[in-house]
Amino acid sequence: MGPSQSEGRRGEQLAAAYLERRGYRLxxxxxxxxxxxxxxxxxxxxxxxxxxxxxxxxxxxxxxxxTIGPRKQARLIRxxxxxxxxxxxxxxxxxxxxxxxxxxxxVYEPEFELRLVQGAFEVGTHWW
Numbered sequence: 248m249g250p251s252q253s254e255g256r257r258g259e260q261l262a263a264a265y266l267e268r269r270g271y272r273l274x275x276x277x278x279x280x281x282x283x284x285x286x287x288x289x290x291x292x293x294x295x296x297x298x299x300x301x302x303x304x305x306x307x308x309x310x311x312x313x314t315i316g317p318r319k320q321a322r323l324i325r326x327x328x329x330x331x332x333x334x335x336x337x338x339x340x341x342x343x344x345x346x347x348x349x350x351x352x353x354v355y356e357p358e359f360e361l362r363l364v365q366g367a368f369e370v371g372t373h374w375w
Contacts, residue, residue: 254302254304255300255302257302258300258301258302258351258353259276259277259286259287259300261353261361262286262287262298262300262351262353262361263276263287265351265361265363266287266289266298266351266363269291269363270291270292271289271290271291271296272289272290273287273288273289274288274289274290275287275288275330276288278326278330279326280325280326280329282322282325282326282329283322283323283325283326284322284326285297285298285299285323285326285327285330286298286299286300287300288330291347291349291365293344293345294344294345294346294347295336295344295345295346295347296346296347296348296349296365297323297326297327297330297346297347297348297349298348298349298350298351299315299319299323299348299349299350299351299367300350300351300353301314301315301350301351301352301353302352302353302354302355303353303354303355304355304356305354305355305356305357306354306356306357306358306360310352310354311352311353311354312350312352312362312364312367315350315367315368320348320368323348324348324370327346327348331346347365347366348366348367348368348370349363349364349365349366349367350363350364350367351363351364352364
């Protein structure tokens with residue numbers, strides 16, 4: 248595992264611990280399909296959350312939230328659709344469940360910052 252991968256895993260671990268302290272219940276980590284990956288799948292009360300974790304070593308390289316553009320959002324949405332279908336969550340009563348895309352951003356230097364953005368981007372109704 249290269250330095251950026253190990254830093255990414257470290258960020259995911261920090262994010263998972265932070266979310267659990269906030270009351271989220273983690274369901275799955277690193278859900279992968281060919282078209283994308285969801286770092287964390289969690290429940291925030293009745294809401295199913297697909298969480299993207301973005302980290303940067305230095306703030307001078309730009310804020311991690313700046314890296315969630317339309318293409319990344321589309322990959323996250325595709326992976327979320329796959330997750331919902333695979334777990335039979337897109338049918339019946341489960342289809343009415345609220346789904347949200349959250350982002351946890353982490354900057355390590357010059358000063359550590361971890362930020363949670365709930366509902367970081369919007370998708371249309373019945374997008375799955």
